[in-house]
Amino acid sequence: xxxxxxxxxxxxxxxxxxxxxxxxxxxxxxxxxxxxxxxxxxxxxxxxxxxxxxxxxxxxxxxxxxxxxxxxxxxxxxxxxxxxxxxxxxxxxxxxxxxxxxxxxxxxxxxxxxxxxxxxxxxxxxxxxxxxxxxxxxxxxxxxxxxxxxxxxxxxxxxxxxxxxxxxxxxxxxxxxxxxxxxxxxxxxxxxxxxxxxxxxxxxxxxxxxxxxxxxxxxxxxxxxxxxxxxxxxxxxxxxxxxxxxxxxxxxxxxxxxxxxxxxxxxxxxxxxxxxxxxxxxxxxxxxxxxxxxxxxxxxxxxxxxxxxxxxxxxxxxxxxxxxxxxxxxxxxxxxxxxxxxxxxxxxxxxxxxxxxxxxxxxxxxxxxxxxxxxxxxxxxxxxxxxxxxxxxxxxxxxxxxxxxxxxxxxxxxxxxxxxxxxxxxxxxxxxxxxxxxxxxxxxxxxxxxxxxxxxxxxxxxxxxx
Amino acid sequence: xxxxxxxxxxxxxxxxxxxxxxxxxxxxxxxxxxxxxxxxxxxxxxxxxxxxxxxxxxxxxxxxxxxxxxxxxxxxxxxxxxxxxxxxxxxxxxxxxxxxxxxxxxxxxxxxxxxxxxxxxxxxxxxxxxxxxxxxxxxxxxxxxxxxxxxxxxxxxxxxxxxxxxxxxxxxxxxxxxxxxxxxxxxxxxxxxxxxxxxxxxxxxxxxxxxxxxxxxxxxxxxxxxxxxxxxxxxxxxxxxxxxxxxxxxxxxxxxxxxxxxxxxxxxxxxxxxxxxxxxxxxxxxxxxxxxxxxxxxxxxxxxxxxxxxxxxxxxxxxxxxxxxxxxxxxxxxxxxxxxxxxxxxxxxxxxxxxxxxxxxxxxxxxxxxxxxxxxxxxxxxxxxxxxxxxxxxxxxxxxxxxxxxxxxxxxxxxxxxxxxxxxxxxxxxxxxxxxxxxxxxxxxxxxxxxxxxxxxxxxxxxxxx
Numbered sequence: 001x002x003x004x005x006x007x008x009x010x011x012x013x014x015x016x017x018x019x020x021x022x023x024x025x026x027x028x029x030x031x032x033x034x035x036x037x038x039x040x041x042x043x044x045x046x047x048x049x050x051x052x053x054x055x056x057x058x059x060x061x062x063x064x065x066x067x068x069x070x071x072x073x074x075x076x077x078x079x080x081x082x083x084x085x086x087x088x089x090x091x092x093x094x095x096x097x098x099x100x101x102x103x104x105x106x107x108x109x110x111x112x113x114x115x116x117x118x119x120x121x122x123x124x125x126x127x128x129x130x131x132x133x134x135x136x137x138x139x140x141x142x143x144x145x146x147x148x149x150x151x152x153x154x155x156x157x158x159x160x161x162x163x164x165x166x167x168x169x170x171x172x173x174x175x176x177x178x179x180x181x182x183x184x185x186x187x188x189x190x191x192x193x194x195x196x197x198x199x200x201x202x203x204x205x206x207x208x209x210x211x212x213x214x215x216x217x218x219x220x221x222x223x224x225x226x227x228x229x230x231x232x233x234x235x236x237x238x239x240x241x242x243x244x245x246x247x248x249x250x251x252x253x254x255x256x257x258x259x260x261x262x263x264x265x266x267x268x269x270x271x272x273x274x275x276x277x278x279x280x281x282x283x284x285x286x287x288x289x290x291x292x293x294x295x296x297x298x299x300x301x302x303x304x305x306x307x308x309x310x311x312x313x314x315x316x317x318x319x320x321x322x323x324x325x326x327x328x329x330x331x332x333x334x335x336x337x338x339x340x341x342x343x344x345x346x347x348x349x350x351x352x353x354x355x356x357x358x359x360x361x362x363x364x365x366x367x368x369x370x371x372x373x374x375x376x377x378x379x380x381x382x383x384x385x386x387x388x389x390x391x392x393x394x395x396x397x398x399x400x401x402x403x404x405x406x407x408x409x410x411x412x413x414x415x416x417x418x419x420x421x422x423x424x425x426x427x428x429x430x431x432x433x434x435x436x437x438x439x440x441x442x443x444x445x446x447x448x449x450x451x452x453x454x455x456x457x458x459x460x461x462x463x464x465x466x
Numbered sequence: 467x468x469x470x471x472x473x474x475x476x477x478x479x480x481x482x483x484x485x486x487x488x489x490x491x492x493x494x495x496x497x498x499x500x501x502x503x504x505x506x507x508x509x510x511x512x513x514x515x516x517x518x519x520x521x522x523x524x525x526x527x528x529x530x531x532x533x534x535x536x537x538x539x540x541x542x543x544x545x546x547x548x549x550x551x552x553x554x555x556x557x558x559x560x561x562x563x564x565x566x567x568x569x570x571x572x573x574x575x576x577x578x579x580x581x582x583x584x585x586x587x588x589x590x591x592x593x594x595x596x597x598x599x600x601x602x603x604x605x606x607x608x609x610x611x612x613x614x615x616x617x618x619x620x621x622x623x624x625x626x627x628x629x630x631x632x633x634x635x636x637x638x639x640x641x642x643x644x645x646x647x648x649x650x651x652x653x654x655x656x657x658x659x660x661x662x663x664x665x666x667x668x669x670x671x672x673x674x675x676x677x678x679x680x681x682x683x684x685x686x687x688x689x690x691x692x693x694x695x696x697x698x699x700x701x702x703x704x705x706x707x708x709x710x711x712x713x714x715x716x717x718x719x720x721x722x723x724x725x726x727x728x729x730x731x732x733x734x735x736x737x738x739x740x741x742x743x744x745x746x747x748x749x750x751x752x753x754x755x756x757x758x759x760x761x762x763x764x765x766x767x768x769x770x771x772x773x774x775x776x777x778x779x780x781x782x783x784x785x786x787x788x789x790x791x792x793x794x795x796x797x798x799x800x801x802x803x804x805x806x807x808x809x810x811x812x813x814x815x816x817x818x819x820x821x822x823x824x825x826x827x828x829x830x831x832x833x834x835x836x837x838x839x840x841x842x843x844x845x846x847x848x849x850x851x852x853x854x855x856x857x858x859x860x861x862x863x864x865x866x867x868x869x870x871x872x873x874x875x876x877x878x879x880x881x882x883x884x885x886x887x888x889x890x891x892x893x894x895x896x897x898x899x900x901x902x903x904x905x906x907x908x909x910x911x912x913x914x915x916x917x918x919x920x921x922x923x924x925x926x927x928x929x930x931x932x
Binding site: 108109110111112113133152153154155159163164166167176180181182183184186187188189190191192193194195196197199200202203204208219220222223243246247248249251286287289290293346348349350351352380381382411415416417418419420421422423424428431432435436437438439440442443445446447448449450461462 | 574575576577578579599618619620621625629630632633642646647648649650652653654655656657658659660661662663665666668669670674685686688689709712713714715717752753755756759812814815816817818846847848877881882883884885886887888889890894897898901902903904905906908909911912913914915916927928
């Protein structure tokens with residue numbers, strides 16, 4: 001199955017045909033191509049040969065059919081916030097920018113669901129929902145498109161309570177490699193009708209088809225929400241607090257760990273003046289009484305673990321400031337090294353292994369000369385290292401590679417995964433082999449069954465060459 | 467793709483080879499074959515040619531390899547509580563009874579997960595968990611095996627709060643058609659590593675491989691639980707109560723509707739003496755305060771809708787009696803017609819359509835001469851009709867067929883599904899086509915990729931002949 005990938009040049013005739021059909025919505029300008037040839041990873045830019053901007057599912061069908069006729073790679077593109085080179089045109093081809101497909105097609109308030117075009121972003125959706133009493137909770141930080149989030153099986157800070165995209169996509173409209181349109185799933189809350197194609201395309205990173213519409217679960221805006229922060233003498237104490245909270249069944253909505261390096265960066269970036277020690281940021285959703293009860297329970301647990309400076313607030317502005325700071329942890333870390341770029345690791349382990357995994361990782365980091373911040377969604381056992389490198393310094397890159405390999409090997413040895421929420425993309429192909437062994441050929445077989453000519457996002461997730 | 471299925475006789479040489487390997491754990495006795503040739507549906511018995519009882523995954527590999535060498539159909543079997551003929555040997559073959567693979571392999575209390583062999587039943591697991599503070603919530607009523615529940619994507623009364631098997635299977639060990647063993651998923655709470663093979667096998671009804679081990683999410687036993695019942699003047703009023711409860715975000719753990727026919731049957735069966743009008747049975751999980759708050763909220767909503775006789779109890783014995791009565795609704799309905807068998811429908815619709823769907827269904831039932839009870843998991847929009855027929859009376863069977871077709875057509879026209887939790891099996895193949903149209907060939911392509919010779923559970927889910 002491991003045939004080498006053969007780069008295939010995109011035919012000029014295809015570009016002509018796309019231009020004839022899409023006019024100014026087909027671009028080959030170097031600036032547009034460069035912009036679409038990178039994401040938020042530190043991989044070198046790999047621009048596509050052209051970028052096309054469809055407005056309807058039928059236009060997507062036309063693009064897929066034209067690309068198929070010319071054997072060209074098709075790269076679905078949201079807003080380029082992926083972290084493993086997902087949108088890089090490492091085999092050339094046509095980038096399909098979904099940003100003009102940004103209509104919210106239906107919001108069914110009574111059913112707590114909605115259907116959106118692929119290019120709608122999560123913030124756009126939540127703004128639209130503001131006055132309905134509902135919201136879409138999945139929040140990876142970046143204002144990604146909802147089809148992009150579905151494609152990488154994204155999650156983020158709210159997953160401990162609301163699940164990931166896996167649990168929250170009810171159905172999809174997809175253009176397949178032969179131009180057929182299929183609808184998977186549906187609007188009923190559950191179904192046992194046939195193979196779960198929805199879950200197959202969620203997390204397929206655009207390698208099996210082009211998602212054009214997404215139906216999503218929505219949730220009632222909580223009657224009350226409160227945020228709490230607490231400092232700890234050690235990371236271990238913070239992690240133990242989280243484990244006990246989950247085990248007690250406290251329905252915490254968010255539960256984030258930031259190590260002292262991250263707090264330092266966040267203080268620099270957001271002027272928060274927090275104590276530079278490991279901290280937990282938590283959020284509670286529920287009735288007024290339940291939110292207070294949850295906060296009290298967590299405070300009691302934290303106190304036993306030596307927690308300090310416990311603060312909590314139900315004020316929207318306090319919560320927004322806090323979570324903005326948390327979401328800015330990634331850019332904030334860039335301040336630790338002027339001109340630096342961050343490489344992010346993304347392991348997730350069974351929560352009982354989290355303290356040990358973090359401790360061993362910290363021990364491993366002791367000898368490094370580059371800034372490395374640790375933060376993440378500890379309620380799920382998922383944490384990131386933001387490794388800040390000078391992309392022109394081979395020593396930095398080597399060091400980052402070593403740290404990344406070590407943390408993945410450690411997580412796998414503990415029954416964890418190489419990626420909790422970022423995906424495989426182009427950067428974690430070897431790790432997928434290490435993690436899933438002989439299940440990987442089954443993924444190849446599925447890729448071959450659905451996209452026999454390897455048209456969709458070549459070189460990502462599976463090495464299969466077609 | 468719709469090649470007709472060609473029944474293939476099971477070779478005597480295969481039976482000999484299996485007997486040589488498994489001795490008394492291979493049976494061809496008529497009684498054992500008959501027992502394994504039926505489930506809880508009303509379909510005629512279709513016995514397999516032999517039944518084999520493996521004890522390890524490696525023995526399953528040997529069975530699959532032998533069956534493959536002789537081109538024999540392989541039917542995975544749990545306890546035979548499926549409802550759409552899933553385990554019927556409509557193409558002959560070898561039934562693999564997993565009941566001896568009933569070891570609980572690991573319970574990780576700190577991680578809230580466990581790994582069990584395929585033949586462990588849900589009640590066996592929960593008994594084993596009793597003193598750990600954890601439980602496995604998915605409860606389809608029958609004491610099914612956990613691999614069987616995974617295979618049909620089962621859910622039941624707790625799904626409104628805890629999800630279905632889709633959300634609660636973390637990983638699987640599977641023997642593929644060529645005898646390879648793969649492990650899907652893992653023990654971390656979330657992962658974005660490659661295609662979601664776990665979700666592909668969950669709900670595949672044994673047509674893609676033989677599940678031998680299941681890793682499951684567990685939940686903390688709630689600090690407090692309470693049950694509430696309430697009678698309503700109309701089904702519509704009961705359904706409106708449920709819709710408002712869900713929309714308010716009350717985290718109700720169970721929320722079941724029983725119509726007056728069902729209550730009559732349940733009264734007969736369980737001597738409950740309930741008012742013979744539509745009723746809601748609810749359960750709340752949480753802290754002591756939160757459970758009381760939830761019950762009060764639902765009572766207030768119910769009152770506005772004309773709810774009567776609201777009762778609630780936190781006593782374990784009251785709750786057990788109530789839920790036993792609810793779970794006995796299916797056998798209880800059989801009392802409505804001596805010698806009868808029940809056919810069960812299983813539609814699920816967006817909850818906003820539920821009242822309309824139930825009302826139209828009731829109008830459709832007015833003319834019938836056979837007893838039909840309506841009950842179900844209204845919090846999910848899922849309800850069942852138990853149509854009690856004399857299996858020897860062609861008029862009854864025709865009438866049941868008509869009612870079933872009408873309710874499925876109605877649900878599909880409302881954006882719903884033909885099956886919320888029972889699966890397609892052998893009985894709903896036409897409905898799958900009606901519901902998923904051109905997504906069905908994609909399911910065929912996946913079946914062909916993973917089981918090209920159609921060894922696993924022929925004639926179920928997909929018509930593909932191999």
